[in-house]
Amino acid sequence: MEQIICKDAALGYEDGIVTEELNFTVNSGDYLCILGENGSGKSTLIKALLGLKPHVRGEIKWVNGASSKEIGYLPQQTPVQKDFPASVREIVLSGCLSKTGLRPFYNSHEKALAHKNMHRLGICDLEKRCYRDLSGGQQQRVLLARALCATEKILLLDEPVTGLDPHAQNDLYELIASLNKSGITIIMVSHDIGAAVKYASHILHIGRKQLFFGTKDDYLKSRIGRSFIETEAESNG
Amino acid sequence: MAEIIEKLQHSFSFSIVWYALIVGLLISLCSSLLGVTLVLKRFSFIGDGLSHVAFGAMAVASVVGLTNNMFIVLPVTVIAAVLLLRTGQNTKIKGDAAIAMISVGTLAVGYMLMNIFPTSSNISGDVCGTLFGSTLILSLTPFDVWLCIGMSTVVLVIFVLFYNKIFSVTFDESFSKATGINSDGYNLLIAVITALIIVLAMNLVGSLLISALIIFPALSAMRLFKSFRSVIICSAVISVVCAAAGMLISLVASTPVGSTIVSADIVVFLVFWLISAIMGKTKT
Numbered sequence: 001m002e003q004i005i006c007k008d009a010a011l012g013y014e015d016g017i018v019t020e021e022l023n024f025t026v027n028s029g030d031y032l033c034i035l036g037e038n039g040s041g042k043s044t045l046i047k048a049l050l051g052l053k054p055h056v057r058g059e060i061k062w063v064n065g066a067s068s069k070e071i072g073y074l075p076q077q078t079p080v081q082k083d084f085p086a087s088v089r090e091i092v093l094s095g096c097l098s099k100t101g102l103r104p105f106y107n108s109h110e111k112a113l114a115h116k117n118m119h120r121l122g123i124c125d126l127e128k129r130c131y132r133d134l135s136g137g138q139q140q141r142v143l144l145a146r147a148l149c150a151t152e153k154i155l156l157l158d159e160p161v162t163g164l165d166p167h168a169q170n171d172l173y174e175l176i177a178s179l180n181k182s183g184i185t186i187i188m189v190s191h192d193i194g195a196a197v198k199y200a201s202h203i204l205h206i207g208r209k210q211l212f213f214g215t216k217d218d219y220l221k222s223r224i225g226r227s228f229i230e231t232e233a234e235s236n237g
Numbered sequence: 238m239a240e241i242i243e244k245l246q247h248s249f250s251f252s253i254v255w256y257a258l259i260v261g262l263l264i265s266l267c268s269s270l271l272g273v274t275l276v277l278k279r280f281s282f283i284g285d286g287l288s289h290v291a292f293g294a295m296a297v298a299s300v301v302g303l304t305n306n307m308f309i310v311l312p313v314t315v316i317a318a319v320l321l322l323r324t325g326q327n328t329k330i331k332g333d334a335a336i337a338m339i340s341v342g343t344l345a346v347g348y349m350l351m352n353i354f355p356t357s358s359n360i361s362g363d364v365c366g367t368l369f370g371s372t373l374i375l376s377l378t379p380f381d382v383w384l385c386i387g388m389s390t391v392v393l394v395i396f397v398l399f400y401n402k403i404f405s406v407t408f409d410e411s412f413s414k415a416t417g418i419n420s421d422g423y424n425l426l427i428a429v430i431t432a433l434i435i436v437l438a439m440n441l442v443g444s445l446l447i448s449a450l451i452i453f454p455a456l457s458a459m460r461l462f463k464s465f466r467s468v469i470i471c472s473a474v475i476s477v478v479c480a481a482a483g484m485l486i487s488l489v490a491s492t493p494v495g496s497t498i499v500s501a502d503i504v505v506f507l508v509f510w511l512i513s514a515i516m517g518k519t520k521t
């Protein structure tokens with residue numbers, strides 16, 4: 001079942017187009033990995049999908065009951081959060097906010113949902129802890145639990161493993177993969193070609209325009225895929 | 238000791254002192270609640286800029302000779318709040334330079350107007366009063382008190398009703414926007430409430446010291462507490478206690494109200510800072 005259809009979309013800011021000719025569809029249960037150089041517009045694409053930033057041309061459509069209000073989002077961290085005094089529970093609960101509508105407080109159903117997601121990500125014992133005292137990996141789990149409170153359908157993750165040590169990176173990738181197996185569509189921006197190849201079902205590679213979209217297996221056979229993997233392998237050692 | 242109590246008893250036989258106490262406590266409660274959000278959102282500059290705008294507006298109002306200058310000061314400050322928020326968010330224009338321009342500009346124009354069109358023979362006394370709030374708090378009319386009670390109630394009710402939304406918008410604006418929360422609207426709400434509080438607080442501590450009233454309790458509470466709710470509650474308690482202590486001390490020792498309250502806030506901040514430093518040492 002299709003959830004997002006992107007037709008000939010172009011993205012940019014006042015001073016010009018960043019990337020264009022984007023054509024892809026996301027189906028329910030997909031694990032889409034977005035690849036590209038620094039500054040190629042990956043974060044911009046995520047913001048456009050979220051409706052935070054209008055696209056310049058073309059079409060980005062949410063279909064079959066999926067809505068940009070019903071997605072979980074794991075942003076690249078903002079500097080404000082570093083010294084923010086907030087408990088893990090408060091942050092996870094805030095993911096339920098869009099469900100409260102005009103009601104000023106959370107009801108028991110939403111509190112139960114927050115608890116369920118903390119349990120799912122193994123952070124129940126951190127519930128009372130302060131967010132700023134947690135390790136990077138724990139912080140990402142908290143934000144992921146919050147995102148899960150907002151959705152059961154689609155998660156958008158912008159470089160979720162940045163700043164984590166290899167062990168924690170691996171844990172987080174496994175966790176995301178298990179969420180994908182439970183039926184949640186994943187759209188993830190990553191620099192980590194190894195993880196993309198290991199976990200993703202589809203790859204979207206962007207530059208000044210769309211360079212590749214298709215399944216992972218096709219990407220591995222394509223010329224652009226092979227050359228990107230080679231240069232990454234060289235730069236990593 | 239008996240002397241002090243007698244002095245206080247004497248003071249409290251005047252209704253004007255009761256007015257001042259009520260108004261002072263309400264204002265410090267409201268400003269501390271909002272202070273946490275302003276500090277965390279890096280919006281403290283708005284508080285600072287607005288207080289200067291309010292001073293300029295006050296000067297204009299007294300020159301024009303309005304019987305109640307609230308009717309000029311309030312709308313002008315609210316409009317300035319909205320404008321400052323816009324410039325602060327605009328990354329293209331240097332936000333902080335624009336704010337410095339507005340705030341220092343209004344301060345200068347205000348002072349000049351007060352000198353060109355003096356409304357009383359004691360200009361420097363007037364200016365000092367507006368800047369440091371030394372005399373205003375004891376010249377409150379029942380109307381001022383009711384206005385203050387009304388506006389504080391509005392601020393408190395809004396804060397409680399929108400508490401969860403304010404938390405979310407403060408913690409992570411893009412996430413709340415992405416999940417369909419009207420974060421621009423809430424930013425606007427925060428700016429407008431800040432303007433209301435600043436106009437109220439001018440009576441208590443004067444325009445130069447308002448930022449201190451807003452920022453210090455929040456910073457103290459953030460030293461020790463680890464959840465948003467406990468920081469808010471602690472900062473409210475600190476602010477109210479310091480305001481009460483400051484006002485009582487100023488009655489007994491005849492010090493200026495505003496600076497006494499702020500000094501109390503500073504003492505608390507130092508104590509909290511010391512405690513957190515000691516706790517940090519023992520932990521590692």
Ligand SMILES: Nc1ncnc2c1ncn2[C@@H]1O[C@H](COP(=O)(O)OP(=O)(O)OP(=O)(O)O)[C@@H](O)[C@H]1O
Nearest residue numbers: 013014015018036037038039040041042043044045
């Ligand atoms: N708010 C903005 N205003 C104007 N231009 C912007 C803005 N944000 C990003 N850009 C530009 O858009 C381009 C794409 O930025 P984007 O953040 O989407 O890249 P990215 O692919 O996420 O890079 P990275 O891998 O470093 O995260 C860059 O050239 C950047 O300079």
Ligand SMILES: [Mg+2]
Nearest residue numbers: 042043076158
């Ligand atoms: Mg990016």
